[in-house]
Amino acid sequence: FSAEDEINLLVIVVDVNPIWWGQQAQREPELTLSKCLDAVMVLGNSHMAMTRTNKLAVIASHCQDSHFLYPNKNWRGGDNGGEDASSSGDGKYELLSVANNLIAEEIRNVMTKKVEGRQTFLLSSLIMLSNWHGVSYRYLLMLPFLFSVGQEIKSRILVVKAAEDCARQYMNFMNVIFAAQKQNILIDACVLDSDSGLLQQACDITGGLYLKIPQKIALAQYLLWVFLPDSEQRSQLVLPPPAHVDYRAACFCHRNLIEIGYVCSVCLSIFCNFSPICTTCETAFKIQLPQMVKPKKKKLKQST
């Protein structure tokens, strides 16, 4: 077993929420979705160029679902790549050009697909992290069967996130995080706009890196500097320190983040104020109040 036999898989999950990107295009035209995808492609190419045995997967996360950009159903494997008519003529490593073409083609399909009527865009820009996390995770699980026996695969996931968190996917998301932790899969996060508590937790639990980049136009530089090295190499590099993660729980009544609260001992639901009945499981609680000191009655003196 040598280091060459080890396969390093990088899965890049790109948030292509059209609402956010559409608004972004009008807000700050320097970083458009195209430019973002270019930067991601650069990272993917670099990763594959580092070692021959590195593998790449790119997933685009849309509002309601996610799609594999690379590898996709048009991918025939490494052998037939040369027959592809659209191979670039600049002498590029075939694997890279094939990958780029596939990604470009697929993202065009994804973004220009007719949006079906029943798909409702939520009023706020939300990202459905769990869906494509589920997809990528399944992909990772399939990998040992795709390659020959005896090859170890180390994988990590990089999430490039643009829009905000969706609180309703919390449970699925946490399950995915713990599953990744058990499988030793790192989750890194590169956040473009607003901080995401869920991704912070994911990175903290699995041992990945969370970074909110200050300059969007330098996205490629950040990706290459911080997220290209894998976990072994990172121990040798000076990288941004882990962020402080807010692990506070939110109370069930107001969804405020609290540090000290009341927890029902039956159903473990968290409240910020004491109430004698738990609203989730309807258990009644009794708390001993301080005893009232009865005033002593003075004995009447008996007259002799």
Added chain:
Amino acid sequence: MASLSEEVLLVVKKVRQRKQDGTLYLMAERIAWGPEGKDRFTVSHLYADIRCQKISPDGKAKIQLQLILHTGESTTFHFSNESSALKDRDAAKELLQQLLPKFKKKANKELEEKNRMLQEDPVLFQLYKDLVVSQVISADEFWANRLGDMNNSDPTPYNNKQDVGISGAFLADIRPQTDGCNGLRYNLTADIIESIFRTYPAVKQKYGENVPHNLTEKEFWTRFFQSHYFHRDRINTGTQDIFSECAKQDEKGLKSMVVQGVKNPLVDLLSLEDKTLDEGYGVSTTTPSTSNANRTVKESSNAAIIKRFNHHSAMVLAAGSRKGETPTDQASETSSTDGNSRDSDFFQPPVRLQEAIEYEDLQRENRLKTVALNLKKSDRYAHGPVPLQSQHYTTSQDIINSVNHIRHEMVNYKPNLTQVLSSTAASSAITALSPGGVLMMTGTQQAINQMIPTEVQGELKHLYAAAGELLRHFWSCFPVNSPFLEEKLTGHLEEMLQTAYSKFHVWQTRRMLRKT
């Protein structure tokens, strides 16, 4: 100190202590020694304080007796009477051996327990040193909650001694030694006597009846050994023998045992007999008859011995299972002289068989009754710790515009990988990521436990633990429902906290001084 009203049990003259001649006095509750000619005692120890005694080995010239106290001190007495030193020393030792066990207080056990606890738990030991040795808390308060209820509750956890069983060979162990002149010397120890009494309650009864009214102990046992009851052949039992009754009772008991039989369904004693195959394979040519006349003398004596063996074994087993019975319980004794164990009615098949015939998964499940959780609003759990903030409001027109824009942009998407990054952007990003850059600021904070030397950390931890202990005392005073607790809170604890605080202050200043 030395009161003449104490009963003096033994006086030994010519005992030296610390190279001084004197006299040793053993009294009812203590042992004392006074120098020659003087009236008072210089050395006096209560028996309760003495942990153990030691004597010098027999070969040594100096005949000494050493007393070791619980506190670890020791006192040595040298018996210097030329003629009777050894006798004196042995007499003193015997008396002490009898007296010391009586005075072993329970408090010693407590002390041992405390020592053990302190040795086993270094944290507790440190706490003890910090609080009690430096006089912040008194030792009693420290141990108040820790020893549990050693004094109050029943001491069964500590007295879980198992009863000593009876050796089956105890009678055989009394090997008689020839006395030189045609006599036999039987060595009876207390253990053997106890075994005899437990196994043969009839003998015990006889003992109770006759000693000390009619016979002395020595005479009783002499008679016992002389009687044929003891010997293997019980053919001739004279009516003068006080043990003839015992023999009759044993016969009765044996008969009733046989009648009762063994209640083990897996053992069928009645079908056990010698099965003969052929001549030469253990054949008995004549079927054994039960009438006494046909038996040879040898056969009948063999039968008698075997009968006695069986009876003896049965009695030993019965005595072993009769534990817990008080010796004065006469009624229950007589009821179980037949030797059957009490719990023979309740038969348990051996464990091996039970394992073989029972399958765990075929048996009915004995699940504990549980109460189901009744959740009314279970979707609350699914909501993550994302506060419900006001989201950006986007009109539907905005949405449609954005989507169209994107679609328009991406329809002709072609990767342009040579124009991804401008050099200015790249260099500013690198600056931000280099040490000292915007993104690297939080990393320069060093963990505090790397900045402080470990010994200071250790001392601080001990102080913290001691403070926690004091707080525990504080909180245990609530709710204040007795004047004692009130007084403790306002007076005593206040003092304790002040002492602790000043101690901390001292430590702090000392540490600060060291730094500068």
